[in-house]
Amino acid sequence: MTSHSAVHDTFRIDRHFDASPDRVFHAFADPAAKARWFGGPAEMKREDESxxxxxxxxxxxxxxxxxxxxxxxxxxxxxxxxxxxxxxxYEMTMNGQRISASVVTVEVRGGQAGGTDFAVVEQGVYLDGLDNSAQRRQGTEDLMDALGKSLS
Structure with a gap:
């Protein structure tokens, strides 16, 4: 018998980007702009993209x-x-097996000193010990670093 588990957690990441709110939003909304920062290293193979x-x-x-x-x-x-x-x-799978499901809120606001104040909040459920909040938070931190570089 397989043991199933569901672990819930929420995290928030705040950043400031030296780019306008329109430009930061565009980095999420435009497929070419998003491809510059979202995903993984360029050498990883990407399939079934929509x-x-x-x-x-x-x-x-x-x-x-x-x-x-x-x-x-x-x-x-x-x-x-x-x-x-x-x-x-969104849900994440590993080799076809669901490992997590999340609700994400991304907020962009003009900063008082210019640029954009940015927050991402993720509420996740991590399934059967195949994923966890610490790994997801680190992956999201890495993506936010890549987003910042793409906006430079």
Whole structure:
């Protein structure tokens, strides 16, 4: 008999970017701009990509590592307020098995000293010990670093 578990956690990451809120939002909304920072290293193989940035739209991507491990990202956009907010749900899979499901809120606001104050909040459930909040937070921190570099 297989033991199943569900661990819930929420984390928040705040950043300031020296770019306008429109430009930061564009980095999420435009497929070419998002491809510059979202995903993994360029040498990783990416498959089954789709990008439909609208309320009710879906974004998908499967990343294949050198050892053959396949990670799937399957998102649905729930709420979009241009240059202000994005809310989406997503699930992650590993070799076809669901390892987590999350709700994410991205907020962009003009900073008092210029640029953009940015926050991402993720509420996740990590399934059967196959993923965890610490790993997800680190991965999201890495993505936010890549986003910042893409905006420079």
């Amino acid at each position: 990008f439909d940035f609208r309320e009710g739209g879906r974004e998908t991507m499967v990343t294949v590592f050198d050892d053959g491990t396949r990670y799937g990202f399957y998102a649905t956009y729930v709420d979009i307020v241009p240059a202000e907010r994005i809310v989406y749900t």
